[in-house]
Amino acid sequence: MNQIIRVIITISLLFVSLQLISNDTTLVYLYDIKQEIGPEVWRNTQKAFDEAEKIDAGIVLIHMNTYGGMVNAADSIRTKILNAKIPVWVFIDNNAASAGALISIACDSIYMRPGGNIGAATVVDQSGQPVPDKYQSFMRSMMRSTAESHGKDTVVTANGDTVFEWYRDPAIAEAMVDPRLAVEGVVDSGKVISFTTTEAIQNGFCEGKAENIKEVLEQGGIEHYEIVKQELSAMDMIINFLINPFVHGILIMIIIGGLYFELQSPGIGFPLAAAALATMLYFAPLYLEGIAENWEILIFIVGVVLIMVEIFVIPGFGVAGVSGIVMVLAGLTLAMIDNLEFQMNPNYMDTVLKSLGTVVISSVGAMVLGIWGSKKMFDGAVFSRLTLASTQQREEGFINVKKEFMEMVGRKGVAITVLRPSGTIEIGEEHFDAKAENGYIDKGMPVVVTRTSASQLYVELDKEG
Structure with a gap:
């Protein structure tokens, strides 16, 4: 016991x-x-x-x-x-x-x-x-x-x-x-x-x-x-990667570059898709972390809409276009800054200027690289293999357009869409894709065909029309 x-x-x-x-x-x-x-x-x-x-x-x-x-x-x-x-x-x-x-x-x-x-x-x-x-x-x-x-x-x-x-x-x-x-x-x-x-x-x-x-x-x-x-989970690592300032710069370059290329070509294609994806990757982690607010994202969206309206609806480029550019830059800049920064940091303007600098430099870089890259891309060794190196000379009997297209030089018509510089014109009762020789031509303006190349009509404003 x-x-x-x-x-x-x-x-x-x-x-x-x-x-x-x-x-x-x-x-x-x-x-x-x-x-x-x-x-x-x-x-x-x-x-x-x-x-x-x-x-x-x-x-x-x-x-x-x-x-x-x-x-x-x-x-x-x-x-x-x-x-x-x-x-x-x-x-x-x-x-x-x-x-x-x-x-x-x-x-x-x-x-x-x-x-x-x-x-x-x-x-x-x-x-x-x-x-x-x-x-x-x-x-x-x-x-x-x-x-x-x-x-x-x-x-x-x-x-x-x-x-x-x-x-x-x-x-x-x-x-x-x-x-x-x-x-x-x-x-x-x-x-x-x-x-x-x-x-x-x-x-x-x-x-x-x-x-x-x-x-x-x-x-x-x-x-x-x-x-x-x-x-740290896989999602944590992805978000940490996307909120890195260097990655922000790359995404901004893709956003601005994609919009730039899309506006230079008719239709909707890869550049717009790349810009949309980069926009999502830019704003999503900032929004999830509470850094980007709803109103900052809305500023960016309104800016893009204003740019589109200026290009597709309003002739020329004026207040709407400039306002759109300012709002796009403002949306990208403000989304990068934690709103607590304005409350706790007396030198918050320094943070704003640094973020704005990142956006502006990335935007300018995107356009410069876009212009330079579009000219140099197909001159490289890799892409040159995808293009024809030989040329077909007129003296050898080759012509680059159909006979009926060649006969249209000098004919007059009307722009039925804005030519920016590409668009659609009407000659007689037929519609043709055309490209303005100089600048933009507003919808409804008289045009005259100046030349043809590769089944493409080139026109200019008919000052006598």
Whole structure:
């Protein structure tokens, strides 16, 4: 009987111990920032915090190795971390430069691998050159305010003086951006601060040195934990790819190029289909992510409609056409910008101008490449095999049109559609496809046939008609 009681007591104690351990287990949500910081990283961050809150995680741990990226995306991530209800740690697995430093300083705890680096947050352009001071000023203020957000301690010195010690020194954070700033005992003016792991620990920008995630949690005093790692679905990867700024530029080129080629040829064909597909791929992920609003997409659609009306309905090219072009560019630009940018970023116009620049450059590039490519495409070695190299000379008895077409030169008729430059004319009671020699000819205007080529009539406005 005594043995049975002992077994029951042992099992009960074991059960209670396991229950206590289970209750003491910390859920750690782990996600990576190991790429250039941009819209896709901001999207992954939003997804990470949403999932961490759903599973009631005790810590969000960022595994970082980045050289930086876009300031507006980094600012959004920084703000998300500062406002998070869950403690956020970061493990710098080699580098946290520029925008990566800003995100790291926002975290509650920083751990670094031996040989790691943090800092060098000067804002640069695509060529690596520092941008004007107004951009540096905004970055300095973000770095300073982020460091200040961690607070300070009141310390009484040996001689009775009261001083304040920042948990993360704002002066050091600011000097990571501006080489003109000097911090006594840390850096002289003329140098941007970038800390090694040991230097970061000495100056309060790192809690400890760790080789891996396990050591990070051990140094943080977490003994019992369960790691939940972010898993991206195939759809997540596709959306992340499509919201990349470089891919945006390519899609805009296809949209504008497709519309341009479609307007240069009669009927509906491949260029319009390509433009429609690119439009869907451009707007769909932005809309699903809540970046593009209904009214921004509507602006783009109305712009396209106005351009079509100008070309097919209204003679010439005037207010409707210009308005349509402006609305298309505006729709593409605004859809690229998160509407929170207007509420949270005091320099939001910089973001608007950057997005507009992407749209305009891509549009101009599409038209230039379209014009150049249409002339050069069939001159290449591959496409030249698809075309006839020989010519049929008139002197050898060949003619390129039917005899009745040749006899139509000089005949007069009326344009029954707008010639832009291709369209339809009426001569007698017969209809013919025709092409205007110069510019556009409005519907109902008298025309005269000037020449024929390959069963194609060429006409010009009949000034005597």
